Amino acid sequence: MTTLKDLQVIIDEAVKKLTYPAHPADLYEPITYILSIGGKRLRPALVLMACDLFGGDIQDAISPALAIEVFHNFTLMHDDIMDNAPLRRGRETVHQKWNQNVGILSGDAMLVEGYKLMMQVDNSILRPVLEIFNKTATAVCEGQQIDMQFEEQSNVQIEAYLEMIRLKTAVVLGGALEIGALIGGANEKDADLLYTFGEQLGIAFQLQDDILDVYGDPEKFGKQVGGDIMANKKTYLLIKALETADADTLTELNHWLSLKEFNAPEKVAAVTAIYNKLQIKENAFKAMQAYADTSFSALEAINLPAERKQYLKEFADGLLSREN
Amino acid sequence: MTTLKDLQVIIDEAVKKLTYPAHPADLYEPITYILSIGGKRLRPALVLMACDLFGGDIQDAISPALAIEVFHNFTLMHDDIMDNAPLRRGRETVHQKWNQNVGILSGDAMLVEGYKLMMQVDNSILRPVLEIFNKTATAVCEGQQIDMQFEEQSNVQIEAYLEMIRLKTAVVLGGALEIGALIGGANEKDADLLYTFGEQLGIAFQLQDDILDVYGDPEKFGKQVGGDIMANKKTYLLIKALETADADTLTELNHWLSLKEFNAPEKVAAVTAIYNKLQIKENAFKAMQAYADTSFSALEAINLPAERKQYLKEFADGLLSREN
Structure with missing residues (x-):
């Protein structure tokens, strides 16, 4: 089993190789920028780990792992606009560095890029993999909406809070692992x-x-x-x-x-x-x-x-x- | 051949049957709202026409046609934010009626819903259909970005303008027809x-x-x-x-x-x-x-x-x- 550190290196290398068209620059540069800010790459590492767990070749899981990372960063780009956040991991957020419209549109393009990467799986598992991806994406949107509602709500119940973090955070970890498992032949x-x-x-x-x-x-x-x-x-x-x-x-x-x-x-x-x-x-x-x-x-x-x-x-x- | 009017009725009926979860209301109600505002439903009608052209059953093309309509309305929801537009077809825009964050997030969820609908095709054409959908979505984002740039540009060339309208408007008509053709067996x-x-x-x-x-x-x-x-x-x-x-x-x-x-x-x-x-x-x-x-x-x-x-x-x- 490859160590987490090795997996993170593999993902970092693969992220660096993701290239986008030069034009329109304001659509694609923010994608490269937010992906370069880094983070722990835990979510894509989970895709690789799950694939490996079932004896699959992690090379087959790299594009879907990138899909998860690109998707995750799309949610960060849009969440930062919604939260009015000037900084992300100590660096300017996209809407701050460019402007809000760039953040919205570049995020939209990024979600589509996520689908393109996620489709790089064998035909035999294309539909189930995409169904998990869809379900995950919907859950994250629901979780973010509920989280925003909580800010204006005085009486949030603990069960509702747990459901919110399940949707907003936990489902992506589960989805990443489930997709990796299918690629690995589970x-x-x-x-x-x-x-x-x-x-x-x-x-x-x-x-x-x-x-x-x-x-x-x-x-x-x-x-x-x-x-x-x-x-x-x-x-x-x-x-x-x-x-x-x-x-x-x-x-x-x-x-x-x-x-x-x-x-x-x-x-x-x-x-x-x-x-x-x-x-x-x-x-x-x-x-x-x-x-x-x-x-x-x-x-x-x-x-x-x-x-x-x-x-x-x-x-x-x-x-x-x-x-x- | 079914008349355009009949096709539009079929689509309007199918749009009405699209139901979304009741909660979170601020995520899903804007989707139902913007879809109810209407428009000519020309893009989804093209999917049905193309399917029929090649002798396919238009029933098989209804979900993908809805996918095109949902996608189109997602772009309208986000474009209206970017353009700061208070009205769309004489009705309040989503960000005006709710707020901007609702418009961003509900639009995101809508793009995912578009993918879910587009996936309702036979396995044998799932990949090519989604590849056309991806290509179309990317083109529309590029077109919108270039259009926004034009607003701040004094010397727009005619060739650049034609490329912009190709990306922003024309590719969706082409994509809708191409997807319908594949469903119809072309x-x-x-x-x-x-x-x-x-x-x-x-x-x-x-x-x-x-x-x-x-x-x-x-x-x-x-x-x-x-x-x-x-x-x-x-x-x-x-x-x-x-x-x-x-x-x-x-x-x-x-x-x-x-x-x-x-x-x-x-x-x-x-x-x-x-x-x-x-x-x-x-x-x-x-x-x-x-x-x-x-x-x-x-x-x-x-x-x-x-x-x-x-x-x-x-x-x-x-x-x-x-x-x-």
Whole structure:
């Protein structure tokens, strides 16, 4: 089994070889630009891993892996417009560097490029692969819409939040794995199980993200610890706190949420103290663990020798014990 | 052969049957809304006509025809954002009725829905059909990007303009016909010829649009005659006038183009007078006729009895002698 690092190198090399027409420059340069900003290439690596898991040749999975990466970056390009974000991974976002219309149209072209890459599979699996891709793309749009609604909603329920992160984040991990499995020659049942592994892992991954944003080690966490608290972001932690707080604690929490101006470290400390009092971290960790367990059960149920699945198991363990 | 009117009814009925999930409402309601605004359904009708031309069952072509219509409306939804347009066919645009983010995201979901519908073809033609769809979608994005660039460009060349309208408008007509031909069982050569028929007809159609905007009968033309002149829109007529005017006429034309405030009927009359002096209408008509001729030659070359092709010929004649 190729190591994750090797897979990431393979993908980085393949991304560099993706070339687009020189004209119209404002349509294609943003695609090359956003793809060059990088990221961990985890999603495309999952396509390759899944293909390899079932004994397929990872060369056959490279274009579909790129399709997943191009698709993911298309969603980032459009999400950044919707979120009015000036920066992405420390670099200017496309709509900031060019303009909004370029961001919209270049993103549209990118989604089409994703389909072109995804079609580079054998005829025998073309339809099922594209059906998974369609389903994934629809889920991500739904998840993003629900996420935007949450911003204007005061009473988000924990179940709705979990469904949102499933749609917006987790389905892509599942879809990437399921597509890779089909390329690798898996039967439908095993491909489904691998989808579930990825989907449930994706939810666990996002819950961990929520935890790290508050409880991450400032030395190791890439972003500013407490960013979600400062922005009143409706994470698992905040929703759970609002749900479980007694009357006085709720008043205090709502006070911090209502402040238009505040001292940031003070707000972060105060809200974190509330979370601590309510044992939100433990609660979130438990929820994360439950999703991880479901994920691992699906992996175990796949009809392959345990040692063959060890690599994915370790990969998932690694993901869920990360500190950034 | 079913009449165009009947085909439009078939499509309208099929559009009404397209149902989307109730939630998230802001993702799916705009899709139903923009599709309900209507339009002439010419593009999907072309898919059905082409299928029928080669002896196929038009029932097999309905979903792909809807795919073309959904795709077309996706481009309208995003173009309206980019053009900052408040109205579309007299109704509020999606970004105006909801908001911009809804327009972006709902459009994205719509493109995916287009792919889902386009995939409802036999496995034997799935790949070529999707390849045409991809090529078409890419062309439309390129055309829209070039069109936006033209707005900020003072020296647009006539060749560049013709290439822009080919990409933005004509390729979809060609693609719709080519896909319908494949569904109807055409061989690659005949499908290609029908593509050329549609593409060249599309360019002729757009040139006629440019002519009608200035020379249309105000009683019959749906929009305000002279709209392009008021907006300094770079049409075939304006570009040709800028290209062929002598120094004095050019100065006069540029004067009208430079005015920030003007009396609209006065400007329309003055620019039309310049066009008349330069015989721009005749020139544009000649260009339109040349594209129509190429279009008809391609249709003639298709390996089918002439009487079978008569219907499409008449349809094209009808399109090019329209008054609105």
